[in-house]
Amino acid sequence: MATNLVEKAQIMDADAIRRGLVRIAHEIIERNKGTEGLILIGIRRRGVPLAQRLAAFIEEIEGRKVPVGVLDITLYRDDLTTRTEQPVVHRTEVPVTVAGKTIILADDVLYTGRTIRAALDALMDLGRPAQIQVAVLIDRGHRELPIRADYVVKNVPTSKREVIECHLTEIDGGEDRVMIMEKAEG
């Protein structure tokens, strides 16, 4: 049965998202002392446009291209045997070797940490990166695993009843925005 979600509040608009991403693009460059050996990898689906945007901002700032990859974590999920609906597998496309590189994993929302856990395993199977760092748009808390983000655009305290919805132009059309939704009563 589909749950009805009601919008409770909009927490970010397109400008806020853009400014936040520009800030963490700077943080990524600062912390890694440039772009040498960096690869941005987006987790399907909404991590992908975020990785591409970060790469574009980094290129604007540093004048150097950073490779961008796409990671599909379906095969690494820990809930494959408990879900009725079998998730559709999509392609993983990482154009360069990850061995010895610094990987910036990008995703929209960090919640339980299970997606990042799956992504870490998926990455390790592609090779042995020197470092993996995590960049997210929203960190909403409620971690179930010992995982944290290195770069966060916005920390949003939430209750477990709430859902964070990110709309990104590349995937959802329309304007970029982030909303807190709540499950409707009854």
Place this chain on the structure above:
Amino acid sequence: MRLASKDILGLQEMSTTDMQLILDTAESLKEIISRPIKKVPTLRGKTVLTLFYEPSTRTRTSFELAGKYMSADTVNIATTTSSVVKGETLRDTARTVEVMGMDVVIMRHPISGSCHYLAKILDASVVNAGDGMHEHPTQGLLDMFTILQRKGQLKGLRVAIVGDVYHSRVARSNIWGLTKMGAEVVVAGPSTLIPPYIEELGVKAYTRVEEAIEGADVVNVLRLQLERQQRGLFPSTREYSRIFGVNRERLALAKKDHLLMHPGPMNRGVEIASDVADGEHSTITEQVTNGVAVRMAILYLLLGGATDEAAD
């Protein structure tokens, strides 16, 4: 998305939705085969059995590798070294391996319909890896996948299936699969090796190979199955090769960018000339790689999700 049935028995009964799901999933999984570390953890704790009552190199190996690349445990029974030679029935062999905890049984058997029988008596999934002269659905799917990868579509293509159609389960699976996906299929071979009902399956039959190959986007050459034939279906392999063999001159009638396929194993110099088999149009080695991707997709779709009961 999940498949409609717990088993993969044939393309005759498979919906286009399920075929498309398998082809799309194979497309996503193919990349894993070219990785330095060819392993994903998806089917950890699942067990796959290959039960082969007939010889096989590529089908059995590719199912085994597909299972291993997805972290399933794979067990192989070749009947020549099993209790089958002591007279054990198919039913008893199957029951024995099921109570050992097999999740999927992949069977090849010389009798048409044997996989359907097995599927009825087992709770485990059954995958038909070739049943007699009936179907070889995973070969049909990997052939479709290969065409799709090269041509971008199946709809509207002219596919010529040439050779020993009568004994060929590969031909039947290809015909059912390709016609459902909107391709035009024609077959050709000596009249003794073309079954009389074949046009009822929606294909045009020719006895001259040239007529079938003319204008074809894909030429799929079948193996002359000498082991299944009684004597007298054609005078000699030499004459067969001269009249029905696929060679450079005959392929000149096909489209310039045609694909040349063969399910293997090949009788070089009989149904297919050696130079074209290794030539620039040949997809024969690609078919083998694609076979692993398609079988990974099938194992994932059969085993990857929860059963409906488990989710309740």
